[in-house]
Amino acid sequence: MGDFGVYVHIPFCRRKCFYCDFPSYAGEERWMSRYRKALCREIAAQGCRRLQEGTVRTLYIGGGTPTALLADDLLAVICALRESFRLMGGEEFTVEANPGTVDAALLKRLLAAGVNRLSFGVQSFSDALLSAIGRIHTAREAEDAVRMAKEAGFRVSLDLMYGLPGQTLADLKDSVARAAALDIGHISVYGLAVEDGTPFARMEETGRLHLPTDDECGDMYDYITAELPRLGYHRYEISNYAKAGEESRHNLAYWQDVPYIGLGAAAHSYWRGRRMENEKGLCRYIACIEAGLSPAREEAPCSRESHIEEFAFLALRTAYGIDKRRFRETFASDVREVYGEVIARLQTAGLVEETAASIRLTAQGMKFGNRVFEEFLLERDEA
Ligand code: SF4
Structure with a gap:
């Protein structure tokens, strides 16, 4: 770490x-x-x-x-x-x-x-x-x-x-x-x-x-x-x-998907791919700590798909966009293998652009960010 x-x-x-x-x-x-x-x-x-x-x-x-x-x-x-x-x-x-x-x-x-x-x-x-x-x-x-x-x-x-x-x-x-x-x-x-x-x-x-x-x-x-x-x-x-x-x-x-520890009531943590949320209520948080218990509750385990989506959403918020190398290192797949069709569609609509190192939003893409983020949701097998 x-x-x-x-x-x-x-x-x-x-x-x-x-x-x-x-x-x-x-x-x-x-x-x-x-x-x-x-x-x-x-x-x-x-x-x-x-x-x-x-x-x-x-x-x-x-x-x-x-x-x-x-x-x-x-x-x-x-x-x-x-x-x-x-x-x-x-x-x-x-x-x-x-x-x-x-x-x-x-x-x-x-x-x-x-x-x-x-x-x-x-x-x-x-x-x-x-x-x-x-x-x-x-x-x-x-x-x-x-x-x-x-x-x-x-x-x-x-x-x-x-x-x-x-x-x-x-x-x-x-x-x-x-x-x-x-x-x-x-x-x-x-x-x-x-x-x-x-x-x-x-x-x-x-x-x-x-x-x-x-x-x-x-x-x-x-x-x-x-x-x-x-x-x-x-x-x-x-x-x-x-x-x-x-x-x-x-x-x-x-x-940029860097781990963090959240401390205090309602704070979130992201650590070794796991997400935790501390007890939200002020009194319940205090009671937990005073009783010697952990205030942290693990959120639903992060599947590979949800990790990819979150990585993409968060990175797309930045001007740099999705770092292609970091995507490959994190998920052992090229970003185009996962999102090739979506990227092509959004490029045609003028909402994303590709540089040598990243996939990022255009100015229009930033304005209509929610529309872009929806496209980055992955389909899941319901089996
Ligand atoms: S209520 Fe407190 S936390 Fe919320 S915006 Fe006002 S100052 Fe900030």
């Missing part, structure tokens, strides 16, 4: 954003201290098991809102990671942050503890939109937090969203310009999807959610995909744009 990634999930937020269905809880601060203790126990146990198996090349603490924890609790988690795993040195270490939950003192402690990258959920630089989607910070606070992080010495990424209720193309243009003016290295952009069980889903059911039309969303998508590269951010994955050398190494590893 070579290098691998480590993901740590912090399932707390100050308040739930109206579109969010991530496993995170608001108003559950009373559990934070017990969660931190349980998480540190899991980190120590997993670190001990993996110590001989390889070196950690990326760490990512996400959520939820890691910076919603008390600073001492977050630092204790970081310390446990450093003590329990063998880090490669120069590893990328990212913490997700909400601009409403950082200050200079916390940033200084994170930097001193070896965190070198911060990923801020900002979503928009319109105060009206931020309030309409339930964010806890203003546009000005987001700009201040990003500037503070940059001055402290972090690499910074920022998330934006389009297709928000009431959002116009002019709003989006303003947000993209303000994000780029911060001169950060990385920007992620996601289209709003109304997920079951969220306040937005309930508003939609009762006709109170007024979203931009498909055409308006299409215009926003076209603007983003043209404007960010023009500003120097190359698109290296369907939703991710970076200046040269500023790509997220942690996320790239997910898309």
